[in-house]
Amino acid sequence: MWELFQFPLCPFSRKVRLLLGEKGIGYDLVRESPWERRDEFLDINPAGKTPVMVDKDQGTTLIDSRAICEYFEETVEAARMITGPATARAEIRRLVAWFDETFFADVTLPLMHERMFKRLIHRASPDGTALREAMKSADAHLDYIDYLLDHRRWIGGATLSLADLAAAAQISVADYLGGFNWSSHAQAKAWYAGLKSRPSFRPLLSERMEVISPPAHYDKVDF
Amino acid sequence: MWELFQFPLCPFSRKVRLLLGEKGIGYDLVRESPWERRDEFLDINPAGKTPVMVDKDQGTTLIDSRAICEYFEETVEAARMITGPATARAEIRRLVAWFDETFFADVTLPLMHERMFKRLIHRASPDGTALREAMKSADAHLDYIDYLLDHRRWIGGATLSLADLAAAAQISVADYLGGFNWSSHAQAKAWYAGLKSRPSFRPLLSERMEVISPPAHYDKVDF
Incomplete structure (x- = not known):
């Protein structure tokens, strides 16, 4: 195992x-x-x-x-997540790197720093300016996701791919830490709601990090 | 093209x-x-x-x-660089991530910041403490390479792989910026000398970044 x-x-x-x-x-x-x-x-x-x-x-x-x-x-043959011709696979991997590196550096890491590490390790209060900066970046990233979904059914192309999973993983942590205002992002929201309802996602949504509570909408598929 | x-x-x-x-x-x-x-x-x-x-x-x-x-x-079939069984391929990719992320954050990026960006963009002098810290990390990374080469012919296993290329790429930039003292790293040095002598490496060694000169040993295969 x-x-x-x-x-x-x-x-x-x-x-x-x-x-x-x-x-x-x-x-x-x-x-x-x-x-x-x-x-x-x-x-x-x-x-x-x-x-x-x-x-x-x-x-x-x-x-x-x-x-x-x-x-x-x-x-593992089941549920291939890096598929299609070589250029399509390269586009999936580009987007995985985008969420692992750019989204993480702009949004997830600053939110983790201000709302998690400061609390758990430094016993300090979050910095309001840094939080606002991260939430502004979060909004710009949702704009980019809206833009991608204008042209594609899923983030990385016509089918569910590792790009969606990488994006949803970062977004779920940032959302837990209160990073998003979903109100003006209908397309990204519908896409994320679809992912949240998948059996692969449910176990993540029920877990909690000690000391830190997520916002009320966090684990709701309909949010 | x-x-x-x-x-x-x-x-x-x-x-x-x-x-x-x-x-x-x-x-x-x-x-x-x-x-x-x-x-x-x-x-x-x-x-x-x-x-x-x-x-x-x-x-x-x-x-x-x-x-x-x-x-x-x-x-491209020629010169496969992620080879072997799945666990060997995972080990090559682990080491690529090690050099792309850990080595880069510990050594290459601070050296680029102090010796390149400060000069090109900020018109400022390097910070001695940050430079010493990066060079100390560089030495620890050469120790790790020595350790890997105690157990293997190449960084990632029995054959030349993408792990060697990722390592050599980071090392060549850090070496250009004066990050290494090679004297107590015989194994890493011999491995790197071998890579420097490959035709794929020669064009890189002859290029120069404006304003910044490398140390005298930088482009010598025998250094």
Whole structure:
């Protein structure tokens, strides 16, 4: 059985969990708080980041969320998420990088910093200016998603792909941390509502990070 | 013909160029300074990052260095760089992420910030403490490379892989910016000397970034 080292608001672990859910791959969750830099975890992953997946029976360790997703794409036929001709696959991977890097740096990380790390680690109050900046970026990112969905059925093209899962993973963490005003984003909202109703998504929505509560709409499919 | 948008010290463009060189794929260089945030470039890549590859004849645009590498791995048989069973491929991709993210954040980016961006953009002097910190990290990273090469012929396993190219790309930029003292790293040095002597590497070593000169050993295979 696979073990997945993660914490409830790790957006990269959420991307992997959505993929595993879509593919029907079972796993046990192992709670890991990478900011504690636990020696036993650093021995497994010197980068000190989640997610990490370990299958003790097979002696397999998988590290880095994109490497993990590529591994399950290559080894599990069900629910392929990087599909189509090579240019379409490149577009899916571009968007995965967009959400993993640009969205994360603009939106998810500042929200995590202000509303989670400051509370859990520094016992400090969030900085209002930084929060407003992150929420402004969040709004611009929803505009970009609206724009993509003007031209496509899903974020990465005509079918559900890893781009949708990467986007939904980041958005779900940012939404938990109160980053969005959904009111003027009908297309992004309809797309996200569709993803929230998928069986792969439900387990994520019921989990809570200690000390921090999500807004009331967070786990509602109809929000 | 492919066009590759990049600047001489972009480590991610260097990784792609090493891969293209190994595979024997031709391309024209287009100089792009992403920090200038040129409108025409942002229209091509809203993330505003290099490398970007464009083939006007085919109407193809490729964005994000990992997506670009996967694309050429999938479409060009020659010189496969993500090989072996799925676990070996996951290990190669883990190390690509290690150099793209951890090495870049610890070593390449601070050196670029202190010795390149401060000079080109801010007209400011480098900060001695930040430089010493980056060079200390660089030394720890060479230790890790020595450790990997204790157990393996190449960084990612028994054969040359994308992990070596990702590592060499970051190292070459950090070395240009004077980040390394190679004296106590015989294994890493021998490995890097071997890579420097490859035809795919030679064009990179002869290029110069305006205003900034590399140390004397930078382009010498025997250093």
